[in-house]
Amino acid sequence: MDGDKTEKLLKIISELRDPKTGCEWTKSQTAKTLLPFIEEEAQEVLDAFEREDYENLKEELGDLLLQIVLQSKIAEENKLFSFYEVIDNLCEKLTRRHPFVFAEKRPHTIEEQREAYFYIKDLEKTK
Numbered sequence: 630m631d632g633d634k635t636e637k638l639l640k641i642i643s644e645l646r647d648p649k650t651g652c653e654w655t656k657s658q659t660a661k662t663l664l665p666f667i668e669e670e671a672q673e674v675l676d677a678f679e680r681e682d683y684e685n686l687k688e689e690l691g692d693l694l695l696q697i698v699l700q701s702k703i704a705e706e707n708k709l710f711s712f713y714e715v716i717d718n719l720c721e722k723l724t725r726r727h728p729f730v731f732a733e734k735r736p737h738t739i740e741e742q743r744e745a746y747f748y749i750k751d752l753e754k755t756k
Contacts, residue, residue, distance in 0.1 A: 639712060642702050660703050667696045725749055
């Protein structure tokens with residue numbers, strides 16, 4: 630995602646959640662009240678994909694991203710974590726779980742990657 634576009638999206642969400650001038654519906658939402666929308670948007674992504682409706686898929690992926698950004702904004706307001714921390718965690722996880730690409734930088738099979746991914750994932754769960 631282009632940095633300027635990411636910042637634009639985060640600014641829009643901040644304005645929607647602004648206590649004084651924001652959208653009343655958006656301001657009233659909590660992490661819990663938004664949970665059904667995550668499920669709904671994920672289902673709409675699946676439906677658009679199954680129909681091979683890529684214009685609609687683009688829209689539905691945006692709606693799913695909105696849920697992620699809103700959840701992150703609410704978490705930030707509650708001093709839990711930020712959207713940038715979500716991104717950082719994801720980048721670290723992808724780097725860790727793909728050792729053949731980032732650490733070893735060597736050719737590998739799909740099966741080698743799959744085994745490494747789940748082995749590392751299982752190790753992470755035991756920590």
